[in-house]
Amino acid sequence: MRVLVLATLALSGTALAEPPAEYVPAPASEIAGYSEKLLPCEKVKGWKTKSGTIIRADEVTEEKLGAWNFDPGDEPATEYVSCKGEPNLQSKSLRELSLLRNTIFARYGWAGFRKPWLREHFQQQPWYKPDPKFSYKRLSKVDRQNVELIAQAELGLRYADLEKMKEQLLGKAGQWWGDLPSYEGKNGKQVIACDLSAYKGKTHLDRDYGHPEPLAWVEKFEAEAWASKDCTHHGDDGEALKKHRANTPVAPDLGKLSPEERIELGLISRAMGDFAVDEDQREQAAGSLDEVLKVKELRMLSLRDLRLLRNTIFARRGRSFKSELLQEHFQRMPWYTPDPAYSDKRLTKTDKRNIELILQVEKEFGGALQDKDFRVENPSGAGDVDEPVPPALVA
Structure with a gap:
């Protein structure tokens, strides 16, 4: 009899309890960076040139390699993401890619963000409704395909790409690498510079066939200027170059960067193995x-x-x-x-x-x-x- 009473109470309790409301995601039109359509991108295997052009392994020809002055050598083909429209994932920062990818999960209530900046970002969005019962099943087929494309775009950055991105931020934060080139000016004095615009002497030898040939020291100077990180990031600021005639390294002041830029620097550093x-x-x-x-x-x-x-x-x-x-x-x-x-x-x-x-x-x-x-x-x-x-x- 007691079992029957308990069973009756349990059944009645179940009948009275309201079923949990179904989670309804915010309209896609209200969410910046979210796309209900498949992104105009595809995964491709191949090699990336210095200019960022992807040479597909399934389309590689000697003619293409020659046109881009590129030789993959023993470098294995890598999987990249190539886009033919907006958003162009190749032009996004790591922070922007991370936001794009996590926006897809946030739309359906994912609340497990451990990174403070991600958690704070979504908590500030008026459309965001965290749900402890989040399920991956809520994502559509297109959502899942877009997540994969964005994740691959993050993984597909070469070390050289990351290094360039990091140096740009450090240069903005005031870092000097101490690698400015110099040439011999008047009275044998060494002049720190990134070009020869102020040099009044001879830089080329005249040839009979009409093509002046640069002097050996000029070629050496221009190669050093091209490779100089200080010239790359500070070469357009003549006053700054004058102040750094000692050509000594200067540590960056990360306080000069915005919060978003400091987040990006952390993401890049970790992707590089730091x-x-x-x-x-x-x-x-x-x-x-x-x-x-x-x-x-x-x-x-x-x-x-x-x-x-x-x-x-x-x-x-x-x-x-x-x-x-x-x-x-x-x-x-x-x-x-x-x-x-x-x-x-x-x-x-x-x-x-x-x-x-x-x-x-x-x-x-x-x-x-x-x-x-x-x-x-x-x-x-x-x-x-x-x-x-x-x-x-x-x-």
């Missing part, structure tokens, strides 16, 4: 992996970031990786030299401590990612099951 937290209050462009990391800062990183950071410690000591994804990632780093004779004995006490701390934080957030979590080969095939969020694609 430790950095993309937080606008951070005073340094990157921390050192030779120092014990702070758990508080590690908790601001995504699981994808944590896995890459942990394996960066091994990569710095020359370890090879069975994971194709990790091997491909580190092969892009000019500092990475895999050593067949690698042993964990090369790890320092600090290395081991940092690995332990990263593993601890990964465990807090559900465990370390596997390769399959980084890229969903067919995101539209996740249809009928209520999957968890692919953690590598969020935040």
Whole structure:
């Protein structure tokens, strides 16, 4: 009899309880940066020239390579994203790409942003409605395809691209590299400059066939000016060049950068294999992996970031990786030299401590990612099951 009463009460309670309201995302028209349509982009495998042009592996010809003065050599083809319209993912900063990708999840109520700047950004959006019952199933087929395209655009940046982006920000923050070229002026005095506009002497030899030939020292000076970071980022400011005649390095003042630019600097630094937290209050462009990391800062990183950071410690000591994804990632780093004779004995006490701390934080957030979590080969095939969020694609 008692069982019957309890069952009756349970049934009556169920009948009286209101079913949870279905989550209704904000209209797409209200969300800046969100597209209900498939982005005008595609994944392509190939090589990127210095100018940013992608030479597709399936269309490569000797004629094309010659036209672009490009020789891939032994460089393996890499997967990039090529766009034929707006938004052009290739022209976006890492911060802009991260916002585009996470906006898709935020539209459907994702509230698990660990990075302060992302969390604050979406909390300020009038359309944002966080939902603890968020499900990846809410995303449409197009949403999932767009997430994959944006994620690949982030992964597809070459080290040279990242380095150029970082130098531009550091130059804006007042960094001087101390690499200004010089030439010999009057009375043998060395003149610091980025061009020869003020030089009144002879710079070329006249030839019978009418094509003046630059003097050897001129060629050397112009090559140094072309390679100079100080000329690249400060060469148009004559007064600044005069003040730096001593040609000594000057550290950047990150306070000169906007919060958005400091976030970008953190994202770039981490993508290059440094430790950095993309937080606008951070005073340094990157921390050192030779120092014990702070758990508080590690908790601001995504699981994808944590896995890459942990394996960066091994990569710095020359370890090879069975994971194709990790091997491909580190092969892009000019500092990475895999050593067949690698042993964990090369790890320092600090290395081991940092690995332990990263593993601890990964465990807090559900465990370390596997390769399959980084890229969903067919995101539209996740249809009928209520999957968890692919953690590598969020935040």
